[in-house]
Amino acid sequence: MTPAHSVDANAVVITGLGAVCALGGSVEEIWKGLIAGQNGAGPVTVFGVSACRCQQAAEVKPEWLAAKPGSAQRLSRASRLMLPAAREALSQAGVLGTPALDGIALSVSTTAGAMEWGEEFLRGLVACRPGGLLGPIARQQPQQQLLDLQDDLGFRAGITTIIGNACASGANAVGHAADLLLTGQAEIVLSGGYEALSELLFLGFDCLQATSVTTCRPFDRTRDGLMLGEGAAFLVLETAAHAARRGAPVLARFAGYGHATDLNHLTQPSPDGHVLASALRMAARRAGVDPAAIGYVNAHGTATPLNDTAEVAAYAAFFGSGSLDRVRVSSTKAAIGHTLGAAGALEAVFTVQALRRGRLPPQIATRDPMPEIASSLVTVADCAAPDLRYAASVNLGFGGSNAALIFASCL
DSSP: OEEGGGSOTTSEEEEEEEEEBTTBSSHHHHHHHHHTTOOOOEEOOSSOOTTSSOOEEBOOOGGGSOOOOOGGGOOOHHHHHHHHHHHHHHHHTTOTTSGGGTTOEEEEEOSSSSHHHHHHHHHHHHTTOOSOOHHHHHHHSHHHHHHHHHHHHTOOOSSEEEEOBTBTHHHHHHHHHHHHHHTTSOSEEEEEEEEOOOHHHHHHHHHTTOBOSSOOOTTBTTOOOBOBBOEEEEEEEEEHHHHHHHTOEEOEEEEEEEEEEOOSOSSOOOTTOHHHHHHHHHHHHHHTOOGGGEEEEEOOOOOOHHHHHHHHHHHHHHHOTTOGGGSEEEOTHHHHOBOGGGHHHHHHHHHHHHHHHTBOOOOOSOSSBOTTTGGGBOBTTBOBOTTOOEEEEEEEETTTEEEEEEEEOOO
16 A cells, blocks of 8 residues: 555545445455456345346345344345445545544445335335335435435535436446545545345346346357346545545555446447447546556446447447457456446446456456457456556446546555
8 A cells, every 4th residue: 555645645546445245245355256256146035036037146145234223223235235335445544433534525326225115115005004104215215325324434424426327327426526526625535336136126127138047248259148236335535635644545546537428329338339438538538648558447348238349349449449459358247246336336446456456357257258359358367467557447327328437556
């Protein structure tokens, strides 16, 4: 870790990371599983899926969830996912129990909030239960999960932003956090995303036939769909000057953020990938780096036919069609599933870890890679990247959202 005083005082730096997903209940546990090529796929147990085409997902084990308190203070599964991840990030940053926690800004993403409470409300309506419906529907809203977070950790946010922008939400939340710091609206921000598996989301993707009935295989010529997952991840971002005043070690530097909207289709990205390439160019301009300096991309890589084709085209447009063999690429969704509103935050954490550890998450499950990107895909046997200086994380979402984040090593 780098001392904050050795980084440009005007820079945005990362001082804390926290995560929970199907591979573990902490960043280090998850990272160990990713590098080893582990797969978090398993049968869905949190609700019935007997009538679904797909019956697997990447669930979080019960022991990694926050303990559930008494009935008077019930927590949703979404809150139980986010609390340990946020606590880990704030603890690593040295913020818990200090004045720095007072008035910390929040920039958080989700797509469904605590949808389980909404589903309970609807079941109550169908069953004509006379009472008890107000509580579940009130606790579905994402502001309730942030209140749970603040109550658990004992603080009140100075600025609170909740972003729901489909699968680009997590990257948008981190990018917005950086903008709050760069514009002087905050000195320290807790940013991230969370998503719990819910029947509505699972059945919706199943009805779209977007989920794989075999194995999630990003960038494989025989890919047949994504795997849903759940999880939460948080990053503590602050100005380098604020981190220096606290004496906080720096894990990485936030370098750039880009976002662009694709008007091609509600759920289908433009096949030529030009909008994602635009988001990457915007992030690179803000970072002040040439595409050739970016050594790794944590890809969106859903393993759906249209997404992966568009992504490969975007990378060819951004890096140059003859330069793809110089950049390393992998999608961690094959290991932890597509976590929707949490995806961009989790993948940002993995990207920072790659810079810190000098190793890259391998591309698992892919057996017959698309020839256009085959030479770039990271393997378990060749995941070392000791000289990695810049790394990117990209996300695409329904509605045409395209987002790119670039992080820089401080080593």
